[in-house]
Amino acid sequence: MIITVTMNPAIDKTVDLVHFEHGSLNRLTNVIIDAGGKGINVSKTIKELGGETIATGFIGGSGGVLIEKVLKEQGIKSDFVQVSGETRTNLKVVEQNGFVTELNEPGPVIKQEEIDLLTEKLLGYAGADTLFVIAGSIPNGVDKNIYKELIIKLKEKGAKVFLDADGDLFVNSLEAKPDIIKPNRSELEEYFSMDYRANEEELIKMGNKLLDKGIGMVAISLGQMGALFLSKDQSIRCPGLKVEAHSTVGAGDAMVAALSYSIDKGYDFEESVKLGIATSAGAVTTKGTKPPSRDLVDKLKAQVTAVNI
Ligand SMILES: Nc1ncnc2c1ncn2[C@@H]1O[C@H](COP(=O)(O)OP(=O)(O)O)[C@@H](O)[C@H]1O
Numbered sequence: 001m002i003i004t005v006t007m008n009p010a011i012d013k014t015v016d017l018v019h020f021e022h023g024s025l026n027r028l029t030n031v032i033i034d035a036g037g038k039g040i041n042v043s044k045t046i047k048e049l050g051g052e053t054i055a056t057g058f059i060g061g062s063g064g065v066l067i068e069k070v071l072k073e074q075g076i077k078s079d080f081v082q083v084s085g086e087t088r089t090n091l092k093v094v095e096q097n098g099f100v101t102e103l104n105e106p107g108p109v110i111k112q113e114e115i116d117l118l119t120e121k122l123l124g125y126a127g128a129d130t131l132f133v134i135a136g137s138i139p140n141g142v143d144k145n146i147y148k149e150l151i152i153k154l155k156e157k158g159a160k161v162f163l164d165a166d167g168d169l170f171v172n173s174l175e176a177k178p179d180i181i182k183p184n185r186s187e188l189e190e191y192f193s194m195d196y197r198a199n200e201e202e203l204i205k206m207g208n209k210l211l212d213k214g215i216g217m218v219a220i221s222l223g224q225m226g227a228l229f230l231s232k233d234q235s236i237r238c239p240g241l242k243v244e245a246h247s248t249v250g251a252g253d254a255m256v257a258a259l260s261y262s263i264d265k266g267y268d269f270e271e272s273v274k275l276g277i278a279t280s281a282g283a284v285t286t287k288g289t290k291p292p293s294r295d296l297v298d299k300l301k302a303q304v305t306a307v308n309i
């Protein structure tokens, strides 16, 4: 069973305009609203791939009501802790030239009793056949060690954990040895304090250092360049697929979803990474954070090249 954990969900508001004029009046040409936040996007994509998840985390206010409604309509199970604050709205500004500017709100203040309720809920699901996807930022008032503490507790119960986080959350959580992580290029460069663009050899070296820390698989996503997938037994480079991009927002979540789905299904390493590349490339072709259709993913998967490195 896959349980996604989104501590800071969001209504994703994707707006299109011709060109963003800083400090001026900007007229929008289109607006799309999605139920979002990293774990929620993972749940939406797994559903589209044909899998099952339970989406969990904190939700509150009218944004929370909308997210629960959308998930229900899409046939996605959810089990959120209702909080007294308001779920945030994140603005994604998409320009005609393909540039995307993201304005993500911090999220509501979460009380200690709400954190305790979520922890209890998650531990209730944890077992040898459970994969937890813990993804995204944390709202105000939540300690930056929360993911680390949670991962330790979930792993004690035999569960596997896929972590997708950045900054201090990422750094702290590594101490708990999550089973899989998906840093993108800049997250990895930041972690290793590199002040220039790392080449492939350096990225692989950095990834291998993370494997040495006890992490089972490191997927390094490189935007349109594709991704590197490293494990102790096998490492693969997949160039990115050429697709018509509408919004890159949610591409990382789509990769996390495909890898989680593959692990749950017991696919081998090569099959898993090919699905990861195809699903994330497919996500780029959709507007807002809509997942790609399974049909499109299957077509794209046939185009993926996987090179052992
Ligand atoms: N423009 C693009 N064309 C094709 N595939 C893309 C493009 N942007 C992203 N992807 C796919 O999505 C994956 C995740 O994107 P990336 O931007 O690295 O993640 P994140 O959103 O987490 O920063 C990439 O590894 C790649 O497979």
Ligand SMILES: O=P(O)(O)OC[C@H]1O[C@](O)(COP(=O)(O)O)[C@@H](O)[C@@H]1O
Residues within 6 Å of the ligand: 008, 010, 012, 036, 037, 038, 039, 041, 090, 104, 135, 136, 137, 138, 248, 249, 250, 251, 252, 253, 254, 289
């Ligand atoms: O929790 P964070 O880091 O603010 O990120 C939340 C945002 O990330 C997204 O999940 C998209 O993430 P990716 O582009 O990395 O896949 C949006 O839906 C959401 O608004």
